[in-house]
Amino acid sequence: MKILLALDSFKGCLTSEEVEDTLAHALAAQGMETRSFPLSDGGEGMLEAFVAALHGHIVSTSVHDSLMRSIEAPYGITSDGTTIIETARACGLTLLSAEERNPLIATSYGVGELIADALHRGCRKFIIGLGGSGTSDAGRGMLRALVDAFAQGGTMEEVITRDTADCRFTLACDVRNPLYGRNGAAHVFAPQKGATPDMVEELDRRARHFAEESARRLGWDMSSRPGAGAAGGLGYAFMQYFQTDSRSGADLLLDFIGFDEALQGVDLVITGEGHADRQTLMGKLPERVLQRALAHGVPVRLVAGRVDDKDILTAAGFAGVDAITPDGMDTEEAVKPEVARQNIREWVRRELDPVHLSSQR
Incomplete structure (x- = not known):
């Protein structure tokens, strides 16, 4: 058999x-x-599963976790230069003790640092696994890290457009929630990350405000797209600022392995x-x-x-x-x-x- x-x-x-x-x-x-x-469907174990399927190798770099403490975080690179990032390795809930969980201050900054490190290595294609995050910052920390890494002046939108214009991002994500609202990132996922009911309302307000500001600056709004609420809103930041495609992480990997x-x-x-x-x-x-x-x-x-x-x-x-x-x-x-x-x-x-x-x- x-x-x-x-x-x-x-x-x-x-x-x-x-x-x-x-x-x-x-x-x-x-x-x-x-x-x-x-x-893996994009959450825990995603990095090793995708690296094995694509015959890549794992490297590591110093980044900041969601409380801005220095840690070593791994990511994968394939032979064709595709970068594989499991976002939880930089801002994951498992990196925090129960007492440390506070999505009002937790940041996705380390994810941006992983992307910046790969960019400096010449990588331009990215597979981003969303899942297991301890954050609910709508990806603002990730975007800020990229601006800091390429500090050549200009607004966030100008810096990101200039330094990632030739990049292609694919989200491995099975979450279908929008960024904000009753089915959004804060209301659905933040309680398990340590948020009280009052925190949930504040996080949702912040996400809505960020989406409105981003829409005014860029001229489009991705906050209601399925998956925008993934990983505390990291999905939204990639969709809004990088025009990112989102695919079922499970289907993406099943296709890769044949x-x-x-x-x-x-x-x-x-x-x-x-x-x-x-x-x-x-x-x-x-x-x-x-x-x-x-x-x-x-x-x-x-x-x-x-x-x-x-x-x-x-x-x-x-x-x-x-x-x-x-x-x-x-x-x-x-x-x-x-x-x-x-x-x-x-x-x-x-x-x-x-x-x-x-x-x-």
């Missing part, structure tokens, strides 16, 4: 590669052939993520894997650390939907890497032994 592994990371626990490596070893012990595609072609001769696809629920069906990576595999007549099993809305996920077309975490195990224990690996092994032995699979055909 030939099984294709196409999983996202189990966020905060195991990387995509670690999940798939554990599955592959467990399945090999059952006599099954596997092929692995470590994946996923559809790899489905030939495959008996089963296993996909998954840390927590699967009805939101999985809103364009997240497992849903995109499902749709492509079903188009080729290949069944897909969904496995996750935790599962909610199992009936909805099953009705969407998954051949099986399973949580690896045993009932009664608390989350703090379940997210320990070795515990998660053991739970994966147990799931394989329980659900994917050859006899069990044969009985399901």
